[in-house]
Amino acid sequence: MYDLLVRGGTVLDGTGAPGRRADVAVTAGRISAVDPMDGVQAATEIDAVGRYVMPGFIDTHVHGDAAVFDADVQLAALRQGVTTFVLGQDGLSYAPASAETLRYVSRYFAPVNGTHPALGDGPVSVAELLAGYDRKTPLNTVYLLPHGTIRHGVMGTARRAPEPGELAAMRAQVERGLSEGAAGLSTGLEYVPGAYADATEIAALCAPVGAAGLPYVTHMRGYESAAVTAMAEVLEIARAGRVAPHVSHYHGPKDDLLPLVDNAHAEGIDLTFDNYPYLRGSSTLTLVTLPGWLPVADLDATLEELADPSVRERLERDWFAHRAEVWPRITLSHVPAAEFRWAEGMSLPDAAEQAGRAPGEFCCDLLVATRLEAGCVFGQPPTNSEESVRALLRHPAQMSGSDAIYQGGHPHPRGWGAFARLLGRHVRDLGDWTWEQAATHLAGRAADRFRLTGRGRVEAGYAADLVVVDPATVTDRATYEQPRVPAEGVEHVVVNGVPVLAGGVLATPGEPPGRVLRPA
Numbered sequence: 249m250y251d252l253l254v255r256g257g258t259v260l261d262g263t264g265a266p267g268r269r270a271d272v273a274v275t276a277g278r279i280s281a282v283d284p285m286d287g288v289q290a291a292t293e294i295d296a297v298g299r300y301v302m303p304g305f306i307d308t309h310v311h312g313d314a315a316v317f318d319a320d321v322q323l324a325a326l327r328q329g330v331t332t333f334v335l336g337q338d339g340l341s342y343a344p345a346s347a348e349t350l351r352y353v354s355r356y357f358a359p360v361n362g363t364h365p366a367l368g369d370g371p372v373s374v375a376e377l378l379a380g381y382d383r384k385t386p387l388n389t390v391y392l393l394p395h396g397t398i399r400h401g402v403m404g405t406a407r408r409a410p411e412p413g414e415l416a417a418m419r420a421q422v423e424r425g426l427s428e429g430a431a432g433l434s435t436g437l438e439y440v441p442g443a444y445a446d447a448t449e450i451a452a453l454c455a456p457v458g459a460a461g462l463p464y465v466t467h468m469r470g471y472e473s474a475a476v477t478a479m480a481e482v483l484e485i486a487r488a489g490r491v492a493p494h495v496s497h498y499h500g501p502k503d504d505l506l507p508l509v510d511n512a513h514a515e516g517i518d519l520t521f522d523n524y525p526y527l528r529g530s531s532t533l534t535l536v537t538l539p540g541w542l543p544v545a546d547l548d549a550t551l552e553e554l555a556d557p558s559v560r561e562r563l564e565r566d567w568f569a570h571r572a573e574v575w576p577r578i579t580l581s582h583v584p585a586a587e588f589r590w591a592e593g594m595s596l597p598d599a600a601e602q603a604g605r606a607p608g609e610f611c612c613d614l615l616v617a618t619r620l621e622a623g624c625v626f627g628q629p630p631t632n633s634e635e636s637v638r639a640l641l642r643h644p645a646q647m648s649g650s651d652a653i654y655q656g657g658h659p660h661p662r663g664w665g666a667f668a669r670l671l672g673r674h675v676r677d678l679g680d681w682t683w684e685q686a687a688t689h690l691a692g693r694a695a696d697r698f699r700l701t702g703r704g705r706v707e708a709g710y711a712a713d714l715v716v717v718d719p720a721t722v723t724d725r726a727t728y729e730q731p732r733v734p735a736e737g738v739e740h741v742v743v744n745g746v747p748v749l750a751g752g753v754l755a756t757p758g759e760p761p762g763r764v765l766r767p768a
Contacts, residue, residue: 271283309465525637668735
C-alpha cells in the first residue's frame with residue numbers, strides 16, 4: 249500500500265531517455281518504484297492515462313523571494329509544472345543583511361522582488377531567511393548568495409574597489425552563507441551596488457563557491473551588442489575564481505551568443521545559461537531610463553536630483569533627447585503611486601501624452617511619485633529575434649528560467665506562462681525539443697547544476713516532485729495585455745510526495761510540503 253500512485257502515464261524521467269509507460273509509486277515523499285504496477289493500491293491515486301509524467305520543473309531564475317508566499321503566484325507556477333524556485337537572483341535579496349542593508353535592498357529592488365512579508369526590520373542571516381521558506385509554501389526553494397547585498401553590508405554604496413579587510417569580510421559572508429545552505433553566488437552587474445565591483449573582487453568571492461562545486465550565476469554587465477565584452481568578464485571571473493559560471497536570461501543575436509558558449513566549453517569552462525521564450529524583458533524603470541551619471545545608488549539623492557529643474561533640463565538635453573527610440577518600447581507595469589496608477593499597462597509615450605508631458609518629463613514625474621519603485625516591461629533591441637531565442641533553447645547548455653517579476657498590476661506574462669509556452673509552442677508546435685529533452689532542460693539539468701541531489705528525475709529513490717502534463721492541451725494563456733492568466737494543460741502536481749495541484753486547483757495539505765533545497 250503506497251501513499252500515492254500516479255497511474256498509466258508515459259514517464260519522461262529527466263535524463264533524456266525515451267518515454268515509457270509506467271506507474272509511479274510514492275512512499276514517505278520519495279519515489280518507491282517506476283514500473284507497470286497493475287493491481288497495486290495507494291491511499292491517493294492520480295490518473296495519468298494519456299499524459300506525460302515528468303519531474304517537477306525548476307525555475308532557475310525567478311524573482312519570487314517575497315512573492316513565493318502569495319497563493320496567486322503559487323498557482324501561476326504550479327499550473328506550469330514548476331515545483332522549485334531558485335531565488336537570490338541578480339545579486340540582490342534579503343540575506344545576509346544588517347538592518348540598514350535590508351532596508352536598502354528592500355527599497356531599491358522593490359519593483360522586482362517586492363516586500364518580504366515576515367522579515368521585519370532585520371538583521372537577517374541566510375539560515376534565518378531559509379528557515380522562513382521551509383514548509384511554508386507548496387514550492388521548494390533554492391537560494392543564491394546575492395553579491396550586491398553582501399557588498400552593501402560591508403561597503404555601503406561605495407563606488408570603488410574594496411580594501412583588503414573589506415574583501416575578507418565579504419568572503420567571510422560568502423563562506424558562512426554557503427555553510428548555511430546557499431547553492432551559489434549571484435551578481436547583478438547592471439544593478440547597484442554590484443555594478444561597482446570588478447572581476448578581481450568577484451573572482452575572489454567566487455573562490456569558495458567554486459571549491460564547493462557550486463555555480464557563479466550572473467546577470468552580466470550587458471547583453472545584445474554588449475554580450476561579447478560582458479562574457480569576456482564572466483570567463484575572466486570563472487578562470488580566476490575556478491568556478492563554473494551560469495549566465496542569467498541570456499539573450500541577443502544567436503550568431504554572436506552561441507559561439508561564446510561553445511568557445512568557453514572548448515576552453516574547458518563549464519558554462520551554462522538560462523533563457524525565456526519572449527522578446528520583451530522587465531526591470532525597474534530606473535535601470536531602463538536613467539543615466540549612470542545620476543547617483544542611482546543613493547536613492548534619496550537621486551530623488552532630490554530628479555526634483556531639481558536644472559537636473560531635469562540636463563536630462564532632457566543630454567540624455568532623453570537621444571533616446572527617442574527607447575520610449576515606445578517601454579510599457580509601465582508597476583506604478584505604486586495613487587495619482588499615476590492609471591498609467592499601468594500603458595506605453596510610456598501614451599501615458600505621457602495623456603498627462604500632457606514629454607516622455608522624459610513624465611518618466612521623472614513617475615519616478616519621484618513612486619520613490620523610484622516603478623517597474624516596466626520593455627521590448628528588447630531588434631538584434632534579438634524569435635530565431636535567436638529558439639537557437640539558444642536548443643543548445644545543450646540551456647536550462648529554463650522565467651525571470652518572473654510579480655509586482656504591479658500589469659507585469660510581464662512570463663511568470664504565468666514561460667514554462668507552459670515552452671511546452672506548448674516550442675515542444676509540441678515547433679519541435680525545438682522532444683518531450684524527453686524538455687524534461688532535461690526544465691528539470692534534470694538544473695538539478696545537476698545546483699547540486700540538488702535526488703531531484704530532477706522520475707526515478708526510484710528520488711524526491712517525488714512530479715508533474716502530469718497533457719501534451720495536447722498544455723499552453724500559456726497570459727499575454728502582454730492580460731498577463732495574470734494561469735496556464736492550461738497541467739492539472740496535477742506533486743511536491744515531496746504531496747499533491748499540491750489537483751484538477752488545476754491549489755490543494756491545501758495540513759502543512760505545506762515545500763522544502764528549502766540545499767546542495768548535497
